[in-house]
Amino acid sequence: MSRPASNAAAKPVFKWHILVFLAPAVLVYTAVMIYPLFNTLRLALYTTIDRERVFAGLDNFRTLFGDPNWSGQFWNALGNNFWFFLIHMLVQNPIGVALAAILSSRRLRFAALYRSAIFIPTILSFVIVGFAWKLILSPIWGIAPGMLDAIGLKFLYAPWLGKEEYALTTLALVSVWQFVGIPMMLIYAALLSIPDEILEAGECDGITGMAAFWKIKLPLILPSIGIISILTFVANFNAFDLIYAAQGALAGPDFATDILGTFLYRTFFGFQLQLGDPNMGSAIASAMFGIILIGVCLYLFVIQRRLRSYQF
Amino acid sequence: MKRTTLKTILLASTLLAGGAAWADDVTLSIESWRNDDLSIWQDKIIPAFEAANPGIKVKFTPSAPAEYNAVLNSKLDAGSAGDLITCRPFDASLALYDGGKLSDLTDLDGMKNFSDVAKSAWSTDDAAHTFCVPMASVIHGFIYNKDAFKAIGVEPPATVDEFFAVLDKIKADGTYIPMAMGTNDQWEAATMGYQNIGPNYWKGEEGRLALIKGTQKLTDEDWVAPYKQLAKWKDYLGDGFEAQTYPDSQNLFTLGRAAIYPAGSWEISGFNGLVDFEMGAFPPPVQVAGDTCYISDHADIAIGMNAKTAHPEETRKFLDWVASPEFATLYSNALPGFFSLSNAEVKMEDPLAEEFVSWRSKCKSTIRSTYQILSRGTPNLENETWNASAAVIKGTETPEDAGKRLQEGLASWYAPQK
Incomplete structure (x- = not known):
């Protein structure tokens, strides 16, 4: 290693150590992420005829978007997925920001207790959350009808998970309940990183209380909100667990809670009388990948460039 | 020397493995x-x-x-x-x-x-x-709570009219949920609903085979009428039946909160260990007293x-x-x-099983209409029937629309129905 410096400057040496240090991560990531991803995309181009896998080009996609039996289900699932995402954006993220703003207030007592309490559902398993809420809302054994009855609001109760018009919204709100801790924590961290000098400078100019939040803090945490939005988008379009735990893979009632994840599961692995079809399943997975890719690109190239970040 | 040892070990392991397999x-x-x-x-x-x-x-x-x-x-x-x-x-x-x-x-x-x-x-x-x-x-029919029937003073019904009269009485009495069934899992509505009461309308094998041959259609009165009866069930199911699952229904009945359970005979062994009242069973009611009865066996x-x-x-x-x-x-x-x-x-x-099996001699047996041949294509008729039965009971689809949708789905791939 004792090379003369002049020599190195004259002839750039290939930096082997970079490769060596990158290799473990690259190899593991390739083996468990990149290879399966491309293999799924490849599988979507094949079909099974007489138990032989044959190349079929874009036939699976033609079936998925062209055959009314498939496309009806696909658009239904996609529409439901957008609604699921919309509820998260409209309910989860504003509540998360509000909670973080309240928690970061210096006058609040027991802040650590609230923070933990709100964050705990996030670490619960989907299965527990799904079953617990299913029981809470159950018209037969649940505590929801009784609690509403106790405050004289029994007429507001409906078997929410069993009605086509409410089921998806109910599940989206359950998911919001579970995950509201994540935006709260991220925004909370962003709020804490705002230096006191800036706020104090604002105070000197007469900006205090709510005005300080809207005019100083909110612009400074916008990049964090952007990141949260894109995380929500990816998580929602990959969602599956909660719906499966609460409603099963048929995503009842009458497919009202069917999202791309459950549609993929039903197609790929089969359910009840439906047999699994890995090729059509891969086609759906590829479509999901495409949708998420487009969403993330839109964010990166259209929104994130307009966000200004500040260095303190 | 080394090589011989290796060979010996390999040989020994093969012998051991062989020996082990032989003894197992x-x-x-x-x-x-x-x-x-x-x-x-x-x-x-x-x-x-x-x-x-x-x-x-x-x-x-x-x-x-x-x-x-x-x-x-x-x-x-x-x-x-x-x-x-x-x-x-x-x-x-x-x-x-x-x-x-x-x-x-x-x-x-x-x-x-x-x-x-x-x-x-x-x-x-x-x-x-x-x-x-x-x-x-497995045989379909209705299992009922004998104690509840005695308390309210009703007898197991033989005709459809009697069946609804019994349901009305139980509902008026208010102690029991008349019938324990939910639509959350969908298949119950089709299997314990449509396929249970249907054979009496489409005359068992006669209608089933005619459907396979293509001489009857799912839009025919015989096939839509069971949906019409299902649509009337809605008022007799428990509060919030839309979100009631199959285990919920089983529990409602075995805990003695519901009087009638549209059943398959496979429930008997499970129910026997759970109930503390006497259970009875009646076959799906016929339309007019004296009609031949058909059961799904x-x-x-x-x-x-x-x-x-x-x-x-x-x-x-x-x-x-x-x-x-x-x-x-x-x-x-x-x-x-x-x-x-x-x-x-x-x-x-088992007396309850005995009751179920006795219908074989009184009624004509048939099998579920959607199972043979008719569920080979896409859309799968059996799957569609689940969905339609649940929708009809909930009232989100009329019996006629359900029949029409199923017929269109079947005709789209099954030649004799085109």
Whole structure:
């Protein structure tokens, strides 16, 4: 290693150590992420005829978007997925920001207790959350009808998970309940990183209380909100667990809670009388990948460039 | 020297492995969706077989009913499925046989114990080959709470009008939910609803075969009328039945909160251990008193041989035993409500099961209308029927619209219906 410096400057040496240090991560990531991803995309181009896998080009996609039996289900699932995402954006993220703003207030007592309490559902398993809420809302054994009855609001109760018009919204709100801790924590961290000098400078100019939040803090945490939005988008379009735990893979009632994840599961692995079809399943997975890719690109190239970040 | 040692070790290990295999019993494993029956297989059925056949061990390895078909298919494709395969009736198993996954069992000795009708659910369309040994059928009807009926003062109904009169009385009384059924899981609405009451309208086999031949349509009155009755059930189901699941319904009935349970006979063994009231059963009510009654006596479960099994001889031995009268008696009594399809005389000990099976002599038997041939294409008629039955009960689709939608779906791929 004792090379003369002049020599190195004259002839750039290939930096082997970079490769060596990158290799473990690259190899593991390739083996468990990149290879399966491309293999799924490849599988979507094949079909099974007489138990032989044959190349079929874009036939699976033609079936998925062209055959009314498939496309009806696909658009239904996609529409439901957008609604699921919309509820998260409209309910989860504003509540998360509000909670973080309240928690970061210096006058609040027991802040650590609230923070933990709100964050705990996030670490619960989907299965527990799904079953617990299913029981809470159950018209037969649940505590929801009784609690509403106790405050004289029994007429507001409906078997929410069993009605086509409410089921998806109910599940989206359950998911919001579970995950509201994540935006709260991220925004909370962003709020804490705002230096006191800036706020104090604002105070000197007469900006205090709510005005300080809207005019100083909110612009400074916008990049964090952007990141949260894109995380929500990816998580929602990959969602599956909660719906499966609460409603099963048929995503009842009458497919009202069917999202791309459950549609993929039903197609790929089969359910009840439906047999699994890995090729059509891969086609759906590829479509999901495409949708998420487009969403993330839109964010990166259209929104994130307009966000200004500040260095303190 | 070193090389010799290695060789010796290799030789020794081969001998050991060989010796071990020779000393071991053959173990057969059974693929099944009946995870409810695990203890009955382990404690009653398998020990009886093992006692009679030393050297063969049997393992019962069930998977979840909803996932069985899919799991079994992937296991068969991967070559990791068990030696014995529990067969779903009709097309699901026929597809496995056509795909070379199940062995032909036509020449199995025990097959002579079964009638052609019993074998039809597991035979090729031309009835030339049979690939599963029939085990049991299930009968649909209504189980009711005798104490509740006595308290309210009603008798089991024989006609549709009486049926609704009984439901009205129970509802007016208010102590009990008239009928325990939910639409959350969908299949209950079709299996315990539509396929339960339907045969009385489409006249059992007559209508079912006419549908297959294409001389009747799902939009015909005979096929829409059961939906019309289902639509009326809505008022008699519990509050929030839309979100009520299958286990919810079972619990409502066994806890004594509901008076009538639209049932399949497979519930009997489970219910027996849970209820503390007396249960009775009545067949689906007919339209006019004195009409011939039809019941759904659906061939439901059979067992076949994995074509790739490593122990074909032992597997056939087990299947022969399953076909024997000894197994029929053992199985029917261990699992009251699963009625053996064997020709052998089986003595039933459970009174409720006895009641169900007595309808076979009073009424004409048929099987579920959607199972044979009609669910081979996409959209799958059986799946669509689940969906339509649930929608009709909830009132989100009219009976006529449901019939029309199902007919369009069927006609889209089934030539005789075009």
